[in-house]
Amino acid sequence: MKDIVSVDHLRVEFATDGGTVVGVEDVSFTIAPGETLCVVGESGSGKSVTSLALMRLVEFGGGTITKGALNFVRSDGSILDVAAASPQVMSRVRGNEIGMIFQEPMTALNPVFTIERQLTDGLMLHEGLSQSAATARAVELLKSVRIPEPERRLKQYPHELSGGMRQRVVIAMAMACEPKLLIADEPTTALDVTIQAEILALINRLKREKGMAVLFITHDMAVVAQMADRVVVMYRGRIVETGTVEQIFENPQEDYTKALLAAVPKLGDMKGKPAPERMRLIGDEAARAAVTAAKPRKPQVLLEVKNLTTRFPVKGGILRRTVAQVHAVEDVSFTLKVGETLALVGESGCGKSSCGRSILRLIEPTSGEVWIGGRDIGALNRHDLRRARAGMQMVFQDPFASLNPYRRLKDQVAEPIQNFGLASGAELKNRVLQLFDRVHLPRAFMNRFPHELSGGQRQRVAIARALAVNPKLIVADEAVSALDVSVQAQVLNLMMELQEDLGLSYLFISHDMAVVERVAHHVGVMYLGRIVEIGPRAAVFDNPTHPYTQSLLSAVPIADPRQRRFVDDLKFKPISSPIFPLGHQPAPSIYTEVAPGHHVLQA
Amino acid sequence: MKRFKTTKGLIGIVLLLLIALVAIVGPMVIPPDAATAMDMLARRAPPSLAHPFGTDQLGRDLMYRVILGTRTSMEIAVSAVLMSIVLGLPLGLISGYFGGFIDNVLMRLVDTLLAFPALLLALTISAVLGPNIQNTIIAIGVAFTPYLARIIRGEALRVAQMPYVEAARSSGTTDGMIMLRHVLPNILPAVIVQGTISLAFAILAEAGLSFLGLGTQPPAASWGLMIQASRDQLDIAPWTALVPGLAVALTVLGLNMFGDVLRDILDPRAK
Numbered sequence: 001m002k003d004i005v006s007v008d009h010l011r012v013e014f015a016t017d018g019g020t021v022v023g024v025e026d027v028s029f030t031i032a033p034g035e036t037l038c039v040v041g042e043s044g045s046g047k048s049v050t051s052l053a054l055m056r057l058v059e060f061g062g063g064t065i066t067k068g069a070l071n072f073v074r075s076d077g078s079i080l081d082v083a084a085a086s087p088q089v090m091s092r093v094r095g096n097e098i099g100m101i102f103q104e105p106m107t108a109l110n111p112v113f114t115i116e117r118q119l120t121d122g123l124m125l126h127e128g129l130s131q132s133a134a135t136a137r138a139v140e141l142l143k144s145v146r147i148p149e150p151e152r153r154l155k156q157y158p159h160e161l162s163g164g165m166r167q168r169v170v171i172a173m174a175m176a177c178e179p180k181l182l183i184a185d186e187p188t189t190a191l192d193v194t195i196q197a198e199i200l201a202l203i204n205r206l207k208r209e210k211g212m213a214v215l216f217i218t219h220d221m222a223v224v225a226q227m228a229d230r231v232v233v234m235y236r237g238r239i240v241e242t243g244t245v246e247q248i249f250e251n252p253q254e255d256y257t258k259a260l261l262a263a264v265p266k267l268g269d270m271k272g273k274p275a276p277e278r279m280r281l282i283g284d285e286a287a288r289a290a291v292t293a294a295k296p297r298k299p300q301v302l303l304e305v306k307n308l309t310t311r312f313p314v315k316g317g318i319l320r321r322t323v324a325q326v327h328a329v330e331d332v333s334f335t336l337k338v339g340e341t342l343a344l345v346g347e348s349g350c351g352k353s354s355c356g357r358s359i360l361r362l363i364e365p366t367s368g369e370v371w372i373g374g375r376d377i378g379a380l381n382r383h384d385l386r387r388a389r390a391g392m393q394m395v396f397q398d399p400f401a402s403l404n405p406y407r408r409l410k411d412q413v414a415e416p417i418q419n420f421g422l423a424s425g426a427e428l429k430n431r432v433l434q435l436f437d438r439v440h441l442p443r444a445f446m447n448r449f450p451h452e453l454s455g456g457q458r459q460r461v462a463i464a465r466a467l468a469v470n471p472k473l474i475v476a477d478e479a480v481s482a483l484d485v486s487v488q489a490q491v492l493n494l495m496m497e498l499q500e501d502l503g504l505s506y507l508f509i510s511h512d513m514a515v516v517e518r519v520a521h522h523v524g525v526m527y528l529g530r531i532v533e534i535g536p537r538a539a540v541f542d543n544p545t546h547p548y549t550q551s552l553l554s555a556v557p558i559a560d561p562r563q564r565r566f567v568d569d570l571k572f573k574p575i576s577s578p579i580f581p582l583g584h585q586p587a588p589s590i591y592t593e594v595a596p597g598h599h600v601l602q603a
Numbered sequence: 604m605k606r607f608k609t610t611k612g613l614i615g616i617v618l619l620l621l622i623a624l625v626a627i628v629g630p631m632v633i634p635p636d637a638a639t640a641m642d643m644l645a646r647r648a649p650p651s652l653a654h655p656f657g658t659d660q661l662g663r664d665l666m667y668r669v670i671l672g673t674r675t676s677m678e679i680a681v682s683a684v685l686m687s688i689v690l691g692l693p694l695g696l697i698s699g700y701f702g703g704f705i706d707n708v709l710m711r712l713v714d715t716l717l718a719f720p721a722l723l724l725a726l727t728i729s730a731v732l733g734p735n736i737q738n739t740i741i742a743i744g745v746a747f748t749p750y751l752a753r754i755i756r757g758e759a760l761r762v763a764q765m766p767y768v769e770a771a772r773s774s775g776t777t778d779g780m781i782m783l784r785h786v787l788p789n790i791l792p793a794v795i796v797q798g799t800i801s802l803a804f805a806i807l808a809e810a811g812l813s814f815l816g817l818g819t820q821p822p823a824a825s826w827g828l829m830i831q832a833s834r835d836q837l838d839i840a841p842w843t844a845l846v847p848g849l850a851v852a853l854t855v856l857g858l859n860m861f862g863d864v865l866r867d868i869l870d871p872r873a874k
Binding site for chain 1: 765766767769770771772773774775776777780784785788789869870871872
């Protein structure tokens with residue numbers, strides 16, 4: 001079939017303070033109707049620049065197409081070189097013949113317009129429909145993206161819809177004029193895994209029904225495996241490798257592709273393995289040589305959480321009185337042993353982060369007990385709590401926000417040591433040096449500022465800072481979620497290495513099931529503030545018993561093109577609200593033990 | 604772009620050095636009484652060889668008066684702004700960092716002050732304390748404090764929610780240390796920008812007070828006083844407004860350029 005898009009030797013430049021920066025260079029690919037081309041790469045690889053160039057939106061970001069042709073076959077059969085088209089022509093093509101879906105569904109919709117207005121504006125502009133005809137068409141579109149009660153949705157505002165609904169509306173908008181090409185730039189990155197599964201299935205169905213060409217931009221190899229017909233792997237603005245999805249995953253030719261694939265944790269990889277295992281990264285000999293034989297552990301309990309409950313007030317009215325409560329953490333109990341990792345998994349809003357923060361008393365729990373090494377954290381006064389914090393440290397999600405931009409790295413790593421007066425002078429300097437060695441950072445980085453480091457390096461600094469006071473427990477709140485996949489694997493390996501060497505215990509909070517399978521000894525699945533299922537990692541993954549765990553696991557994309565899961569329309573039960581009126585007394589959590597150590601919440 | 608920035612900084616620094624030089628050395632080198640000597644025959648004389656900047660309504664030489672006024676104006680403006688920073692910074696920092704009850708109490712206090720127009724507040728303070736330079740500084744300093752405190756509070760509120768503040772707290776850093784090491788450096792750019800803008804307003808506020816007889820006392824000279832005096836003769840002797848006006852404008856320009864550069868110097872990311 002004739003290609004609908006052919007990009008030929010594209011080069012995009014950006015003018016910056018420091019001179020011209022090449023965004024992408026020598027990028028060529030084609031897309032046929034009914035085909036999904038995935039462009040995959042890590043941050044800074046130029047994948048988004050490529051898609052923006054195709055829409056000629058790259059100019060709004062200060063870029064210029066300096067070389068190459070972007071040929072697009074228009075609806076009337078004529079061939080348009082997007083690179084040379086006039087702005088007038090482009091505004092007719094954009095949104096009409098090429099549709100686009102962005103990453104963040106909330107920002108892609110204007111919060112002050114109803115869904116109807118957002119949908120009908122484009123229809124009236126591009127297709128010249130009357131108001132009533134446009135509304136009728138809008139209802140049809142919402143039906144085609146499987147939004148229930150479309151007539152009612154039209155009268156609603158974006159904030160009244162859930163994240164998945166919003167992204168469906170964005171897709172409906174992109175589909176409004178029946179584009180021949182759909183560009184999806186990380187359309188599911190900001191979404192929870194069950195919603196991601198729904199959206200991916202929806203894009204697949206629309207592609208099949210309308211014969212659309214899809215240009216799918218993502219950093220997630222698992223999503224690529226699920227969606228792509230053909231794959232373009234990009235690195236630093238250039239194409240590394242192109243091929244069918246099977247070729248790329250089963251027989252990658254280039255080293256970069258191989259390294260990228262080796263770094264992707266694949267759900268099911270750990271089947272039959274008793275203990276967590278480091279990832280076998282290419283070029284990381286230390287990890288390869290690492291002996292991963294499970295050491296016999298002393299089954300000593302470090303952290304015990306009993307009936308932990310945290311509620312936040314919802315204020316309302318003129319007097320700002322508490323009108324309701326968010327039950328963020330509801331009757332949660334678990335234990336964590338020395339040298340082990342307990343992972344808390346769940347979707348956004350399930351209370352996993354609140355749970356971690358409540359344990360460290362960064363937020364005050366409403367009730368319940370937290371015992372660390374035989375001390376009741378909840379009973380400590382301010383002074384003792386500060387002292388106790390030396391034993392429990394935290395690593396945060398965003399390595400760009402968790403370091404103070406105005407302080408040198410050595411000062412930030414030294415700060416916890418100084419706080420507790422553990423060392424000073426030459427001894428302090430020595431300790432900081434050792435910590436940099438420990439997290440495999442060059443000593444030369446000590447005098448640098450955070451902005452001079454990459455995301456992975458910053459996260460290593462954050463880990464070094466957490467290690468500074470020799471804690472027993474580290475709460476890692478989505479500690480690898482913001483990192484590129486190859487960096488994520490390295491940081492995961494580092495964390496596992498530190499655990500083996502120092503006997504650390506991790507409370508590993510994450511939404512990523514594949515990562516959790518890799519690092520955890522025990523897994524707790526959280527839903528609406530409660531742990532619905534908890535047990536040894538193998539038990540929870542091999543024999544998921546609670547319906548929520550089952551649906552969560554079935555929604556995880558698998559990095560294997562032979563295991564396609566999102567072919568037909570999927571519909572997961574939406575997560576209900578954890579907000580309850582004042583005085584609401586929820587039932588206590590009662591568990592059934594389905595296997596030794598494997599507990600499931602009774603319905 | 605980079606070269607432009609350094610040029611801008613250089614211009615700012617040269618301007619400020621020039622103004623400082625005039626303020627410090629000026630009163631020493633000009634003939635005594637030159638700024639107050641009246642020449643009734645040459646009232647409102649346009650710029651000429653004898654009077655390069657012209658003369659005012661009493662025939663006083665504007666060049667000498669501008670030179671003499673530099674010291675008064677700068678002294679009052681800089682001191683007043685420094686005072687408002689000294690008062691407003693801890694107020695805003697504590698309010699924004701701790702939030703809650705402390706924030707409510709401090710900000711209601713600030714709101715009360717804000718409810719009065721700044722000039723009226725300065726006027727009241729100055730009237731109560733009596734007209735002299737120190738009291739003018741106190742009056743303007745106090746009157747500007749609530750604006751600065753409000754801005755600093757907003758910034759502190761933003762910074763206090765950053766993960767690095769939470770990280771510091773979770774590693775046992777005390778509140779005082781967090782404010783000093785983590786919050787303060789991150790709100791400094793806003794303080795610098797607001798401070799340089801305030802300086803220009805402080806020069807004009809001093810003029811307002813002087814006009815009402817509460818600031819600089821004639822026959823002493825200040826830029827503000829000169830601008831006020833020129834008010835009703837703009838059509839016949841525009842230079843009487845232009846000369847001190849230009850002095851204010853150049854000072855503000857220099858300060859703004861210098862402020863921008865200072866902010867960049869303090870920001871490790873801009874290097």
